[in-house]
Amino acid sequence: MDLTTRYLGLTLRNPLVASASPLSRTVDGVRRLAAAGVGAVVLYSLFEEQVRREAAENARLVEAGSESFAESLSYFPSVSELDGGPRQYLSLLARASAAVDVPVIGSLNGVTPSGWVEYARAMQDAGAAAVELNIYYLPGDPRVSGRDVEQRHVDVLERVKEAVGVPVAVKLSPYFSSMGEMAVRLDEAGADGLVLFNRFLQPEIDHDALSVSTAVGLSDPAESRLPRTWIALLHGRVQASLAATTGVDTAADVAKYLLAGADVVMTASALLRYGVGHATTLLDGLSDWMLRKEFTSVAELRGLLAVPTGIDETLYERAGYVHAMREANNDLYGPW
Numbered sequence: 001m002d003l004t005t006r007y008l009g010l011t012l013r014n015p016l017v018a019s020a021s022p023l024s025r026t027v028d029g030v031r032r033l034a035a036a037g038v039g040a041v042v043l044y045s046l047f048e049e050q051v052r053r054e055a056a057e058n059a060r061l062v063e064a065g066s067e068s069f070a071e072s073l074s075y076f077p078s079v080s081e082l083d084g085g086p087r088q089y090l091s092l093l094a095r096a097s098a099a100v101d102v103p104v105i106g107s108l109n110g111v112t113p114s115g116w117v118e119y120a121r122a123m124q125d126a127g128a129a130a131v132e133l134n135i136y137y138l139p140g141d142p143r144v145s146g147r148d149v150e151q152r153h154v155d156v157l158e159r160v161k162e163a164v165g166v167p168v169a170v171k172l173s174p175y176f177s178s179m180g181e182m183a184v185r186l187d188e189a190g191a192d193g194l195v196l197f198n199r200f201l202q203p204e205i206d207h208d209a210l211s212v213s214t215a216v217g218l219s220d221p222a223e224s225r226l227p228r229t230w231i232a233l234l235h236g237r238v239q240a241s242l243a244a245t246t247g248v249d250t251a252a253d254v255a256k257y258l259l260a261g262a263d264v265v266m267t268a269s270a271l272l273r274y275g276v277g278h279a280t281t282l283l284d285g286l287s288d289w290m291l292r293k294e295f296t297s298v299a300e301l302r303g304l305l306a307v308p309t310g311i312d313e314t315l316y317e318r319a320g321y322v323h324a325m326r327e328a329n330n331d332l333y334g335p336w
């Protein structure tokens with residue numbers, strides 16, 4: 001059984017990837033993920049805000065040192081040591097990459113096309129096999145235009161591509177007027193992969209405590225339908241690799257994403273929920289299903305149920321929608 005797949009130009013032993021999560025906060029955590037069988041590990045994110053905070057703190061320390069005496073610098077704890085900032089991140093990345101025989105991908109999380117993107121190069125130098133760029137941008141200002149939001153994504157990607165030679169994947173949200181065009185623009189701007197999708201933080205209101213909670217919850221398999229829809233639509237229409245993220249709970253979820261056209265299938269919530277060993281369960285389940293269906297390789301089944309190329313995609317989707325609405329009406333209220 002050949003489970004190998006290509007992602008971002010890399011050959012992976014299988015299509016299951018541990019996506020960014022606290023499970024990769026230590027070298028031991030990354031080792032355990034690799035031992036459970038995943039094809040690659042994406043490290044948790046280094047945030048633009050952490051990079052900026054460290055730069056501001058370093059500038060403050062230099063100023064304090066020049067006013068008193070330079071040796072004082074060594075007595076100050078650096079921000080990076082206090083909150084797991086950039087230096088600590090790069091050190092982990094270097095040690096983790098050396099510790100496992102699967103690719104370790106660094107994750108940069110930010111929204112402005114400015115100096116912090118240089119950290120992509122530092123990640124490359126630390127041994128990252130690739131960089132995943134998480135552009136988590138919710139334009140809260142209602143006067144920001146859709147075109148500006150899209151351009152921001154392209155600008156950030158271009159800055160990162162200028163900084164590194166390793167492949168760059170873009171993790172983005174589904175909330176664009178034309179998700180397909182956004183994907184094509186990123187593809188044309190040099191994205192080596194698209195990671196579909198970011199889960200936006202959707203704050204909850206506690207009406208008794210009169211407070212707002214911003215906790216990140218674990219995902220539900222039903223959430224996988226949106227990314228799967230777009231993977232099925234983009235398969236064969238962009239050069240970039242396609243990574244599925246959200247809602248993988250069982251081996252069936254992995255199989256469905258591959259049938260839709262994903263090159264890799266990522267998982268975080270399920271590993272947090274059931275433990276890292278669940279990766280082995282997912283891979284065993286994938287192999288069993290392939291055996292049952294008489295597939296001998298992942299390449300053979302990938303994209304089998306993608307939206308066919310050479311058709312009018314909009315009509316195709318619309319026809320599916322109208323059919324589904326008819327069926328739902330028939331089921332609930334009897335035939336028309």
Ligand SMILES: Cc1cc2nc3c(=O)[nH]c(=O)nc-3n(C[C@H](O)[C@H](O)[C@H](O)COP(=O)(O)O)c2cc1C
Nearest residue numbers: 019020021044045134219245246247248267268269
């Ligand atoms: C606790 C937690 C922490 C996460 N941290 C990150 C992160 O640092 N960077 C990132 O890009 N995604 C992060 N994610 C998102 C996951 O990588 C993943 O894209 C998302 O949870 C959907 O996949 P899932 O349904 O398999 O969880 C985090 C998710 C969870 C639940």
